[in-house]
Amino acid sequence: MAHALGNRPTRQSAREGFIGWLDYVVWQIERAFTLLSSLFIFGLMMIGVVQVFGRKLFDAPIFGYIDMVELAMTTFAFLAISYTERLGGHVRMELLVGKLKGRVQWAAEFASVIVALFVVAILIYYGWTHTVRAYEFGDSTIDAEYPMWPSKLVVPIAFSLLWIRLLVMAYGYARLFADPERTPIGVPVVGNVAEQAKAEAAEALGADAREGGR
Amino acid sequence: MELSNETLGILGFVGLLVLVVIGVRIYIAAAIVGLIGLIGMIGWDAGAGIVGTIPHSKSASYTLSVLPMFILIGYLAFHAGITDAVFDAARKWFGWMPGGLAVASVFATAGFAAVSGASTATAAVFSRVAIPEMLKSGYHPKLAAGVVAAGGTLATLIPPSAILVIYAIIVEESVGQLLLAGFIPGIVSALVYAGIIVVWSIIDPTIGRPIRGYTWGERVKSVPGTFPVLAVIVIIFSAVYYGWATPTEAGALGAFVVFVLALAKGMRWDNLKDALLETAKLTVMIFTLIWGVLIFVRFLGFTGVPAEFTEWITSLDYPPVVIMIFILLGYAILGMFMDAIGMMLLTLPVVYPAVIALGYDPIWFGIVVVKMAEVCLVTPPIGLNCFVVNAVRPDIPLTQVFRGVGPFVVADFITVGLFLAFPWIITWLPQQVLG
Amino acid sequence: QTVEGPKVSWKLSTWGNPRAFTKGIEHIAEVVKERTGGNFTIEIFYGEALSKARENLDGIKLGAFDAAQLCNFYHPGKNPAWMIFTMPFLPIGDWDVREKVTRAMYKHPAFIADMDGWNAMPYMSALLPQYEFLGRGEPPLKLSDWNGKRVRAGGGLGLAMEVLGATRTTVPATEVYTSMERGTVDAASFPYTYAHAAYKIPEVADWFTNNMSPGTSECGTVFSKTSYGKLPEQYKALLEDVLDEAYDVQVQAYIDIDKKNLPDFKAKLQEILYTPEQLAEFQKVAGTPVWDQWVAENQEKFDARGLLNDLLAEIEKAQKGS
Ligand code: NA
Ligand code: NA
Numbered sequence: 003m004a005h006a007l008g009n010r011p012t013r014q015s016a017r018e019g020f021i022g023w024l025d026y027v028v029w030q031i032e033r034a035f036t037l038l039s040s041l042f043i044f045g046l047m048m049i050g051v052v053q054v055f056g057r058k059l060f061d062a063p064i065f066g067y068i069d070m071v072e073l074a075m076t077t078f079a080f081l082a083i084s085y086t087e088r089l090g091g092h093v094r095m096e097l098l099v100g101k102l103k104g105r106v107q108w109a110a111e112f113a114s115v116i117v118a119l120f121v122v123a124i125l126i127y128y129g130w131t132h133t134v135r136a137y138e139f140g141d142s143t144i145d146a147e148y149p150m151w152p153s154k155l156v157v158p159i160a161f162s163l164l165w166i167r168l169l170v171m172a173y174g175y176a177r178l179f180a181d182p183e184r185t186p187i188g189v190p191v192v193g194n195v196a197e198q199a200k201a202e203a204a205e206a207l208g209a210d211a212r213e214g215g216r
Numbered sequence: 217m218e219l220s221n222e223t224l225g226i227l228g229f230v231g232l233l234v235l236v237v238i239g240v241r242i243y244i245a246a247a248i249v250g251l252i253g254l255i256g257m258i259g260w261d262a263g264a265g266i267v268g269t270i271p272h273s274k275s276a277s278y279t280l281s282v283l284p285m286f287i288l289i290g291y292l293a294f295h296a297g298i299t300d301a302v303f304d305a306a307r308k309w310f311g312w313m314p315g316g317l318a319v320a321s322v323f324a325t326a327g328f329a330a331v332s333g334a335s336t337a338t339a340a341v342f343s344r345v346a347i348p349e350m351l352k353s354g355y356h357p358k359l360a361a362g363v364v365a366a367g368g369t370l371a372t373l374i375p376p377s378a379i380l381v382i383y384a385i386i387v388e389e390s391v392g393q394l395l396l397a398g399f400i401p402g403i404v405s406a407l408v409y410a411g412i413i414v415v416w417s418i419i420d421p422t423i424g425r426p427i428r429g430y431t432w433g434e435r436v437k438s439v440p441g442t443f444p445v446l447a448v449i450v451i452i453f454s455a456v457y458y459g460w461a462t463p464t465e466a467g468a469l470g471a472f473v474v475f476v477l478a479l480a481k482g483m484r485w486d487n488l489k490d491a492l493l494e495t496a497k498l499t500v501m502i503f504t505l506i507w508g509v510l511i512f513v514r515f516l517g518f519t520g521v522p523a524e525f526t527e528w529i530t531s532l533d534y535p536p537v538v539i540m541i542f543i544l545l546g547y548a549i550l551g552m553f554m555d556a557i558g559m560m561l562l563t564l565p566v567v568y569p570a571v572i573a574l575g576y577d578p579i580w581f582g583i584v585v586v587k588m589a590e591v592c593l594v595t596p597p598i599g600l601n602c603f604v605v606n607a608v609r610p611d612i613p614l615t616q617v618f619r620g621v622g623p624f625v626v627a628d629f630i631t632v633g634l635f636l637a638f639p640w641i642i643t644w645l646p647q648q649v650l651g
Numbered sequence: 652q653t654v655e656g657p658k659v660s661w662k663l664s665t666w667g668n669p670r671a672f673t674k675g676i677e678h679i680a681e682v683v684k685e686r687t688g689g690n691f692t693i694e695i696f697y698g699e700a701l702s703k704a705r706e707n708l709d710g711i712k713l714g715a716f717d718a719a720q721l722c723n724f725y726h727p728g729k730n731p732a733w734m735i736f737t738m739p740f741l742p743i744g745d746w747d748v749r750e751k752v753t754r755a756m757y758k759h760p761a762f763i764a765d766m767d768g769w770n771a772m773p774y775m776s777a778l779l780p781q782y783e784f785l786g787r788g789e790p791p792l793k794l795s796d797w798n799g800k801r802v803r804a805g806g807g808l809g810l811a812m813e814v815l816g817a818t819r820t821t822v823p824a825t826e827v828y829t830s831m832e833r834g835t836v837d838a839a840s841f842p843y844t845y846a847h848a849a850y851k852i853p854e855v856a857d858w859f860t861n862n863m864s865p866g867t868s869e870c871g872t873v874f875s876k877t878s879y880g881k882l883p884e885q886y887k888a889l890l891e892d893v894l895d896e897a898y899d900v901q902v903q904a905y906i907d908i909d910k911k912n913l914p915d916f917k918a919k920l921q922e923i924l925y926t927p928e929q930l931a932e933f934q935k936v937a938g939t940p941v942w943d944q945w946v947a948e949n950q951e952k953f954d955a956r957g958l959l960n961d962l963l964a965e966i967e968k969a970q971k972g973s
Contacts (some may be wrong), residue, residue, distance in 0.1 A: 071281050
């Protein structure tokens with residue numbers, strides 16, 4: 003598993019040239035998306051509690067609760083995807099890439115991002131047509147018959163932000179490939195297993211143990 | 217050249233393997249192979265179109281909504297001070313045994329497992345809580361480190377557990393049954409760990425001495441601190457057992473209880489925000505892995521490979537138990553290199569129907585696979601739990617951590633053997649409740 | 652082999668395992684293959700291998716496969732006209748009536764129009780049996796006994812039960828067993844006897860209704876219009892020819908299951924049979940008002956009133972014929 007090391011974009015990194023600025027701007031949108039996603043998770047907890055008590059104590063379950071949850075799920079299934087990509091939080095096998103150094107490493111990372119750009123572009127377009135289909139020909143949830151398209155729309159939106167992030171990362175890796183001596187900016191720094199474990203431990207132990215603030 | 221569907225499927229697997237090994241993120245690797253495969257089979261518009269429907273259609277399903285709740289419980293539990301309380305009680309109750317503090321660590325991690333679904337997180341927090349105590353009492357560092365790394369793995373068997381939910385969803389079994397099924401095997405695993413420690417400490421008393429001197433009064437007083445854990449266990453267990461709430465609702469209630477406790481313990485807005493952000497991050501990571509891999513699995517579905525594999529396995533002229541052992545060995549090897557969720561998502565669509573055709577119980581297989589995946593968290597070369605312990609305690613060298621978990625890996629194989637020999641350890645409880 | 656023609660291989664997307672529900676289409680696949688000497692094959696992909704059940708129409712529209720099964724209640728918004736079969740207390744409990752009416756409705760312009768947007772065309776109904784209730788506790792011997800019961804019922808059926816004073820709950824099918832055993836659900840409606848048995852509900856129930864016919868769902872097989880358009884005429888004719896016997900096979904599959912289940916039900920559970928007067932009252936109190944409400948809500952999407960009238964006319968015609 004790959005996890006974030008301490009190189010989040012900061013106000014300081016934002017001053018490191020165009021890449022730093024770009025990284026930071028996208029990061030702000032990513033943080034907003036992720037906070038929104040967090041709020042939905044918090045809301046899911048609250049609505050679950052209300053549903054249980056409503057049903058048990060007052061015999062008054064929230065009508066369409068399951069449908070509502072299904073519709074809301076795209077927020078926490080997708081909105082934070084770009085944020086997590088920036089932090090190097092999506093799972094991958096580090097066995098080989100963790101051993102690479104210098105130009106070879108940045109070339110491999112760059113190639114990886116190009117593949118991702120292609121896939122995500124397709125997912126945006128066909129996720130969008132999926133939404134349009136649901137809007138034009140009608141698609142609804144099972145019980146409460148809420149329209150499905152707003153939920154489907156979240157997917158291409160989240161993927162669009164991810165695509166922009168991947169573009170910034172491609173730029174970041176290309177910059178490092180050109181000159182491996184530069185400080186990595188705008189890309190997650192992913193180390194070997196031991197370094198990731200350190201990051202993972204820091205996460206579990208809370209913010210106080212995390213290196214490098216925001 | 218016209219390729220047969222089976223050839224296409226196998227090529228797909230090879231392509232995926234190559235991409236994963238060279239470090240492409242698994243969701244991207246799986247999606248691109250699935251995409252190219254589908255486009256090759258049914259054309260651009262149909263292939264890419266189908267791929268475009270998968271992220272939404274695989275994510276927006278109510279059953280999966282339990283995941284963020286389970287994850288949130290774990291992140292809040294740390295702020296609710298549950299770790300210290302659980303370890304304190306375990307030490308007072310079990311310290312007198314040979315290797316007592318290590319035994320206490322096992323039961324404390326098992327208790328914490330009831331509020332945490334992540335093995336690495338559990339290992340991390342107990343590295344900080346339990347290891348210093350053990351070292352202070354003169355325990356050998358390899359035992360101290362080993363028990364924490366191994367104990368961490370209990371988090372995925374004992375509910376709440378994200379991995380069990382994902383297994384249930386891939387194979388379309390009741391989430392409730394899987395969660396119930398994890399209880400007893402989790403406890404059995406803990407008991408076998410404890411047994412190994414006791415035996416090890418009797419053979420070599422220098423590695424960890426009993427801690428005596430606690431009065432019954434002290435013991436009793438340590439119990440209330442563990443009530444939050446009991447509350448979460450009771451909520452989740454009774455919800456699935458008595459059916460008064462869906463797993464998501466039970467998870468929400470459990471998270472809420474821990475949330476209130478954390479507030480009472482003085483959790484601040486910053487802590488809450490961090491817990492929520494980390495939950496959002498881990499949640500999106502899991503969902504992304506799910507739909508990404510399922511794009512590949514959709515392609516496999518079009519090739520018909522899963523059905524072919526089932527046919528092949530059932531035509532083999534070996535006793536099912538031999539085939540099962542080979543399958544489990546396969547998982548042990550795969551688990552050395554892959555993350556548990558990714559491994560299950562990738563293999564189950566092919567392996568699961570074959571296992572069922574062999575006559576094995578779906579719930580039983582789920583628990584055994586998860587147990588195997590967890591063993592891999594403490595074995596070289598990338599036993600992540602060991603690295604986590606080493607990261608929190610850099611003073612304990614990695615080689616010593618790996619040496620320390622050795623006996624626990626043996627314990628795990630004993631446990632899996634028990635599951636094979638006595639399947640009812642797993643199936644009894646869910647059958648009791650849900651028929 | 653009786654039909655000559657080119658090689659055509661179709662993919663059909665469905666969910667679940669082979670079961671009574673899939674018997675009709677399995678029979679079609681078998682006969683078509685046999686009569687064309689293996690030149691025209693319909694391969695059935697079970698277990699959502701090709702698509703999630705709820706997205707089967709999307710798959711058809713995208714051209715990913717040539718045929719698919721669907722259920723109207725999975726996505727009411729995708730097939731508003733097809734929802735008419737969920738209307739409560741339609742007198743279509745008799746197999747013969749049900750088959751005739753459904754086959755007529757599959758040719759109805761409103762049914763065809765619903766599928767048109769998805770590049771699909773209705774082919775054959777799976778003739779899902781009428782729903783009945785299984786329940787625990789006080790048996791609902793008369794209309795007023797339903798008041799206060801917590802029931803699992805969806806669509807028009809759920810609305811009807813609300814009119815009778817019951818509370819609707821939406822429990823996933825796999826959780827009904829536990830919910831009923833633990834008393835959080837008093838009664839659950841499922842296609843009868845077929846699905847009740849599949850979810851083991853009789854083990855925890857005390858009673859069952861046997862002629863309430865509170866509603867049903869419409870599930871069936873649709874073809875991609877593109878794929879169908881490319882078929883040579885003799886294959887199209889063949890698909891039409893095999894329909895009669897496929898429907899026979901389909902109905903027989905449910906009858907066989909009933910033969911197996913019903914004695915069990917009757918031995919273990921209290922059977923509730925309503926009198927014709929009671930059924931007429933059900934229809935009056937909880938049937939017609941829900942139909943009218945449904946018409947009012949859907950009239951702007953299509954001629955819902957006309958569709959309802961056509962359906963009732965078909966029912967009457969079929970009842971006279973049988
Ligand atoms: Na757990
Ligand atoms: Na490993």
